Amino acid sequence: MGDGEQNGNGGPDSSSVPGPDATAPEISPAGRKRPIPEAHKHIEVNFCKTPGCENFGVPPRKGPIIKGPGTKGQDRYKVAGHGKGTSALICAACGKGTRLKSNQAVYEEFERQSAYLFVPHPLSCPDESCINHRPTKESLKTAFRRYGKTKSGSDRWQCRECKKTFALGKPSVGHKKPHLNIRAFELIVNKVPIKRMAEILDISYTSLYGKIDFLYDQCRLFAASRESQLRQMEFKRLYLSTDRQDYLINWGDRSARKTIQLTAVATADQRSGYIFGLTPNFDPSVKPDDLEQQWHAAGDASKRPHMRDCARLWTEFDYRMSMARAGRLGEDAVAPARDDLDAPELLDLGQQLPKNGVQVHADYLMHGHYWFLRSLTHGAEKLRFYIDQDAGLLHACLGAFTDKVLNRQADVVQVDIQKNLTIDQRKNAHGKAKRWFEGERTRFPGMKDNVIRTAILAERIAAAREASKAERGKLQDVWLEYPFPDMAEPGKKLRFVTDLDDYDDRHVANLLMKGSLWPVDMVFNRIRRRMSMFERPVQSVRRARRMWHIYAPYDAAMVEKMLTIFRVWHNYVWVDAKAKKTAAEKLGMAEGKVRMQDIVYFDTRSKL
Known part of the structure; x- marks a missing residue:
């Protein structure tokens, strides 16, 4: 193991489990400066997963493989699997194995899922070369000054360093019918399809999708303002249930009538019903063409899956390999049920990858x-x-x-x-x-x-x-x-x-x-009942009772947007009929039901 593959791409050479959480600034791979818990800076997932085993939580070290018991302080693992396929780490102490993962890819996925918590401060100089483009907490006190208002009534500010001025408008600035935002929120969580929403609100599809984007952004901002404080909250015990749910995306091109299948994982608190995380395996920030360029530049085709720079994401190479495996099963083969997210997914011949954005491997999700x-x-x-x-x-x-x-x-x-x-x-x-x-x-x-x-x-x-x-x-x-x-x-x-x-x-x-x-299963059932896009498919009598996903979206990015809107509504607005409280209220995150308008028009400027 002298080549370091046992740790995965980007993983540290650590011989101990992660230390206690602490906050420290660090530059993320995306170039943003944000506080990262100390333990997350040293993410390591490649070790024995058998509690009680002497190697539980102890990553392999660089050096020769010691077969058998070995001596104290020496590596006690071996790698199974050869060629370009998936490799497994076998513990010599208990004999059990676990598939090798890229530590760097796990960190990247953690960063993607937690990105909404790190909301940039609304005051930022528009000049990217200015020191106040990314002001610190200390410099905010003196970096800017108020500079009147615009004709529309928005606050105008001036950077004291470069003297540039900029305006900070209300969240709904530019909306021609802002009074419809709350109504759109209500329709989304009450199972009204997109076409019916457009008719009820009497707006175009373009305007409706713009409002969905706006509600998605506002829900993320609101959730960040509350959940960024979770680390400071004390809980005696948390009983957390985790499960997953699949969603299908309809084809958008008649020449390629293949669906896209995404998986979302959610964890719900048993006592309150509060949903911690509800994120699908889809990254809209990465373009497929850029991913392919990175794939070829890094030479990932010659590397094992856990050693690739693009280990976290589905590439065309992954898709071709999956189609080849499915082809060997026959033209009518259907991908087996995803009973093991730790194993590479197998797409069937009727599935494809997203055209805009990229799909994340379910194990890294x-x-x-x-x-x-x-x-x-x-x-x-x-x-x-x-x-x-x-x-x-x-x-x-x-x-x-x-x-x-x-x-x-x-x-x-x-x-x-x-x-x-x-x-x-x-x-x-x-x-x-x-x-x-x-x-x-x-x-x-x-x-x-x-x-x-x-x-x-x-x-x-x-x-x-x-x-x-x-x-x-x-x-x-x-x-x-x-x-x-x-x-x-x-x-x-x-x-x-x-x-x-x-x-x-x-x-x-x-x-x-x-x-x-x-x-958590109740959460998934509520999603099916409340969100038209995720309604269960209906059978077509005229077409041999084939399943028809009549309301499924055509854009994979809509899955995360709708799930985020639902999660915030479920946690802060929906009231449990028995307890007569919201999930956030029962968890201690809110003092009562949050009004929809307080989410829709949540304004980060209120902290200025």
């Missing part, structure tokens, strides 16, 4: 998501992650929170649910479990149901430990059947991934009792 979560949850004393049964989700979570797992500040539980059961099957399973529980009650006279459930689960945990042949982490590879199924999550099974044999059975039972994907 997931890694970037969890590093983003780490930056937001700095003030949490304990973190409990409940994730879908997916190796990519698991490795990404463990890769970002390794040190917190070791310090027992974080635990990870995988959740497996039989999602394809019919209503009748769910009712039968629920009725059977209910009758069984009635009989179990007799063993615990006078106890409340929740106490009885915990006791029964603790008994099963003890039996699983007794039957396990593992010396340590006896529950790590055991799927425990949850004996109390409900209609929402039938056939549920749980796996305590971060078992280190230091929790008693009742502690583990309480941890597993909260094992659920329901909070």
Whole structure:
């Protein structure tokens, strides 16, 4: 491993897990100066992902491979996989492997997902060569002075350094019908299709798309003003559920009738329902032609995937390789379900890449998501992650929170649910479990149901430990059947991934009792019901019942815009009928329901 490939492109040669978070300025790859947590400056995701293993969280070092146990301080990994394909890092201590990733690509994806938090100050000299084009917090006090107003009433400012003047208008400056912005916001989150919106608002499609862009920008600014304070907030415990959802983009060219499939990953807080991150694997800031030029200039064609400069993004080379694999399966082949985001995606012959903007590999989307979560949850004393049964989700979570797992500040539980059961099957399973529980009650006279459930689960945990042949982490590879199924999550099974044999059975039972994907799945269901673009496809009777995505967008960039608008609405405007509070209110991010106009006309100038 002397060539350094074990760390991935741009990764540091570190032999320890990331240190405690701290804030320090650093120049990002895009050239922007922003505060980056210390741990993120040394992102490392290539190491053993088995909690309890002596190599858990310990990256490989440069130097020869030591086969077998090795000696103290020497590398204990080997690389599997040859040629230009995907390589895996095999731990010599536990024998388990994990696919190698580019640390630099993970950092780039984290930066993309967190970019909205770093809102530039509204006061900036328009002259890029001026020192006040990027003023510091200290220089802002003396860098500018007020210089009257424009004819439209906007504030005019003058740079004291170069004497240039510039105006700062209201957010809706230039809008011919600004009074329709709030109405457009309401229509978007109430499942009104684009064509109907244009009719209701009596505006052109160009004007409507302009308003969607405006609402997207305002929602990002508003979210940044609140969520940039999350790192300073303290939480006793956060129970977070993570899952993913796919969205299809219709073809825009009749000569290439192929769809685009994007994946979005979301994490929701179980107690409040607050959505932390909801970002699809699409980067609109990169042009496909520029990516191809960078690909050829870097010589990525001759490198392994994790060593490429463009490891994070889908290139034409990736697409051709995927089509070749799909072609070998046959003309009617359909890409297999994405059951493992850690593995390279396989597109089928009916799919294509976006024409404007580029698609992000799903595994890097997931890694970037969890590093983003780490930056937001700095003030949490304990973190409990409940994730879908997916190796990519698991490795990404463990890769970002390794040190917190070791310090027992974080635990990870995988959740497996039989999602394809019919209503009748769910009712039968629920009725059977209910009758069984009635009989179990007799063993615990006078106890409340929740106490009885915990006791029964603790008994099963003890039996699983007794039957396990593992010396340590006896529950790590055991799927425990949850004996109390409900209609929402039938056939549920749980796996305590971060078992280190230091929790008693009742502690583990309480941890597993909260094992659920329901909070995030409810978010995804609400997206389907509230956003016309993401409505489930309908069947065409005339065309052999083929699926028709009638309202799906034609521009991939619309997915992130609409999801961002929905996330802000869901967190700050939508009121839970039972709790009669918004998600932000329950989390402590707001004192009450936020009015739509306060989001639509949020003005960063209010801080001046």
